[in-house]
Amino acid sequence: MAKLYFRYSAMNAGKSTALLQVAHNYEEQGQKVCLYTAAIDNRYGTGKITSRLGPQREAAIFDAEFDFFENAPAVSCILVDEAQFLSPAQARQLHKLAHVRGIPVICYGLRSDFLGEPFPGSSYLMTLADTIEELKNICTCGKKATMNIRVDEHGKRMTAGEQISIGGNDRYHHVCGRCFYHG
Incomplete structure (x- = not known):
């Protein structure tokens, strides 16, 4: 049974690196994946998922109007970077995609903003995801960064x-x- 996964962390915990590794693992087994990133995030160029360690891949982009359920390709897995920028409706579309079409969906993103307020997309992913995983990072003081x-x-x-x-x-x-x- 396919699931919706939400893998979250504070910044710099390796979310994009982990996503790129998962894509590689699927493709190494001859399976097709589809990668998405937020159109708003153009730090490394629009439509690029980039790890701070260097690896980079082209990705389809989503904006506020994009419908994941209607536009989902036939793939073995869908991977979404910068998932905090999803709308609540898009989080629900991804949940539906996993449960109705049987495509695993793995989302990576921040849980909260710089004021400690939740991102709407992340709130809905925390509610709808079948599996929630925290990627760990550390603060300069040595404690877990959240x-x-x-x-x-x-x-x-x-x-x-x-x-x-x-x-x-x-x-x-x-x-x-x-x-x-x-x-």
Whole structure:
């Protein structure tokens, strides 16, 4: 039976690397996969899933209007990077895809934003996913990082702003709960 999986973490835990490894594993067995990433994330170019370690692959993109259920290709597995940017309806489409069409769907994304607020897509994935897995990362203090903070161009923590602001290590840091509140 196919499932919907949600694999989440704070930033820099290796979500994209893990996704690329899963794609490789399927393809090594002669199975076809379809990779998706958010159109809004253009840090490495639109339609590219890129690990900070270097590996990169082309991927189909999804935006707010994309319907996963209606546009799903015949594949052995669907892999979604930057899943926090899914709409609630898209999370439900992926759940339906796994259970009605029997295609495993594995989503990778952040659980919360820089203020500790949930992303709508992640909230729905936490609710609908048949399997939820946390990818671990560590804070600079050595504790498990579970949160993200946004910093400005001077490295000063930001405590207000739009929920979505695309950036990498220069804009975001992963921290533990203690450092999130005392940082």
